[in-house]
Amino acid sequence: MKNYLAILGLGVVLVGCGSAKQSVNDLAVSNPIVTALDLTAVNNDRVPVTINPGRFTTETVTYRLPRVVQGTYSVSDFGKYVDDFKALDYDGNELSSTKVDDNTWTITDATKLDKIQYYVNDTFDTETSGAIGGEEPFSPAGTNIESDNFVLNLHGFIGYFDSLKNSQYAVDVTAPANFVRTSALEDKGVKSSENGTVLTSSYFAQRYFDITDNPMMYGKLDVEEFMVGDIKIVLSLYSPTGKHTAASLKETVYKMMEAQKKYLGDVNSTPRYDIYVYLSRGDETSPKGFGALEHHTSTVAVFGENESLEDLKASMIDVVSHEFFHIVTPLSVHSEDIHYFDYNKPTFSKHLWMYEGVTEYFAQHFQVHEGLVDEATFYNTIKSKIDISTRRLDDAMSFTIMSENVLNEPYASQYYNVYMKGALMGMCIDILMRKESDGNRSMLSLMKELSAKYGKEKPFEDDKLISEITAMTYPSVGEFLKTHVEGDVPINYNEFFAMVGLKMGETQVETNYIFAGGQNVIFDGDQEKGIIFFSPMAEKNSFWKSQGVKAGDVIKKVNGTDLTLANAQGVIGGMFGWEEGQEITMDLERDGKPMLIKATLTKAYAADERIVEDENATEAQKALRAAWLKG
Numbered sequence: 001m002k003n004y005l006a007i008l009g010l011g012v013v014l015v016g017c018g019s020a021k022q023s024v025n026d027l028a029v030s031n032p033i034v035t036a037l038d039l040t041a042v043n044n045d046r047v048p049v050t051i052n053p054g055r056f057t058t059e060t061v062t063y064r065l066p067r068v069v070q071g072t073y074s075v076s077d078f079g080k081y082v083d084d085f086k087a088l089d090y091d092g093n094e095l096s097s098t099k100v101d102d103n104t105w106t107i108t109d110a111t112k113l114d115k116i117q118y119y120v121n122d123t124f125d126t127e128t129s130g131a132i133g134g135e136e137p138f139s140p141a142g143t144n145i146e147s148d149n150f151v152l153n154l155h156g157f158i159g160y161f162d163s164l165k166n167s168q169y170a171v172d173v174t175a176p177a178n179f180v181r182t183s184a185l186e187d188k189g190v191k192s193s194e195n196g197t198v199l200t201s202s203y204f205a206q207r208y209f210d211i212t213d214n215p216m217m218y219g220k221l222d223v224e225e226f227m228v229g230d231i232k233i234v235l236s237l238y239s240p241t242g243k244h245t246a247a248s249l250k251e252t253v254y255k256m257m258e259a260q261k262k263y264l265g266d267v268n269s270t271p272r273y274d275i276y277v278y279l280s281r282g283d284e285t286s287p288k289g290f291g292a293l294e295h296h297t298s299t300v301a302v303f304g305e306n307e308s309l310e311d312l313k314a315s316m317i318d319v320v321s322h323e324f325f326h327i328v329t330p331l332s333v334h335s336e337d338i339h340y341f342d343y344n345k346p347t348f349s350k351h352l353w354m355y356e357g358v359t360e361y362f363a364q365h366f367q368v369h370e371g372l373v374d375e376a377t378f379y380n381t382i383k384s385k386i387d388i389s390t391r392r393l394d395d396a397m398s399f400t401i402m403s404e405n406v407l408n409e410p411y412a413s414q415y416y417n418v419y420m421k422g423a424l425m426g427m428c429i430d431i432l433m434r435k436e437s438d439g440n441r442s443m444l445s446l447m448k449e450l451s452a453k454y455g456k457e458k459p460f461e462d463d464k465l466i467s468e469i470t471a472m473t474y475p476s477v478g479e480f481l482k483t484h485v486e487g488d489v490p491i492n493y494n495e496f497f498a499m500v501g502l503k504m505g506e507t508q509v510e511t512n513y514i515f516a517g518g519q520n521v522i523f524d525g526d527q528e529k530g531i532i533f534f535s536p537m538a539e540k541n542s543f544w545k546s547q548g549v550k551a552g553d554v555i556k557k558v559n560g561t562d563l564t565l566a567n568a569q570g571v572i573g574g575m576f577g578w579e580e581g582q583e584i585t586m587d588l589e590r591d592g593k594p595m596l597i598k599a600t601l602t603k604a605y606a607a608d609e610r611i612v613e614d615e616n617a618t619e620a621q622k623a624l625r626a627a628w629l630k631g
Contacts (some may be wrong), residue, residue: 032168066343079103139289257371274298281304299323339459341548352403357422379611439627500625501617517608557587
């Protein structure tokens, strides 16, 4: 990323030093921890940070950056990005400090401690795969330091003292005056330098949780502000080349959030909601983990700048709508593990099926409920989730056990299933609720009841939730939770489709040259052998079948370009652009013998299993379907 250098060092002057300081142990509320980030003093791609905690009365204190942050369900180790950690006394002398682990420092002679100073590297530079659960933070939880853009997920810059997580924080961010700046933190005013080229914005956080819950973005931003009902939406977008604008996404976001508000009805919401969108260039130092991370009043999203406007709009609807629905759970309905979150040694709730699964279900269901998509599109989305969860992931794993142990294998690699099978669990409960109540109750009404019972300030007991839901609903719902959520029995989705007059049916659908209908990729790879080959699905794609390909055929070249594991994403991804009538060649190897395909592309079709309406459905089934989709 850039090497944006500045001569200015760490000499940030903060208020309240010397003997006038009061003990933070006694006056945490009236004497907040003062923190400063200086974006004008970037040194070797690092931001200087100063922490002024007030006076300690204990001889030793512990300072940490988060190992895990809420909503990520993976280890981030933000302390790994800290350099040149120094603890200074009131005379500017360095005190003894020890780095205990990647995220923890202990400081001795703490009664003499005036302030802590260090530099922070950004995480976007380090990303390799972008996968959730990888060796670096998931991109939307990460940080960026560039000459024209700073993604300030503050948990990547500001830490906490073990004994002071509930202390207030004052946050000063110094930046060039021409930077656009957006933040959902309480704004306490702006001070200008004498020559007017630098501005320092001051913010206030009630406790450390609010530091982690309120991201910021600074730099060359495109910002649109508009009202959706009584919610002020602030859409901040960074597009490196200016290919996309916030204005081009404004109507999509407006319609999406208007539909979401209508869908949620009387669920209490925030007066302001910030959407921070970072568009990745796709080069080596750009973020690779596309998606978003929820907060109480905002979300940070990362997508590819090379996406078409239509694809970017679709991503915004699918991803950002999911994050907004988190205002229901876990932001309003959550367990003690979340409410009393330990950033260093977290324990995890058993109920990812609800936090992520039900939220993802709402993000898909509201679209058909509010008319943003038709029924067939919604059915295809559901079918895709069934295919992925049953064919690519472990369909016989207890979700509560997986959820509680999500940082460890074999569960960590199954986390993605919360967005697949977790959403399907939400669908099944929704249908059950509709059936048992003659269409009057739903998954959403249940979440509203739980939100009224608990709310964001009152956590539920993790082990009691399923029995509480059973008591609040019906024995059939309790049996489903016991069998398919706590238990490891795969779900027979046909039973639930039958309740609403749907069934599985096969049809010929047009596809491309990478899939055999739906999400059935026709390629596979062998890491040890370093090869790419056709999967059995290739024989279900009409074009490749007409060329005589067979499962296991090794692909050596595509249009004269060698195909390797290293370039597979680019070469195979380029096949998305193939069009009917185009001439192509492909060098294969079958049983050690070379083969050559030289052909003109024809349209590709695949026999695809779809969810379709049952022509023999009863009136009762049709009525239940209508209540489920539109009620």
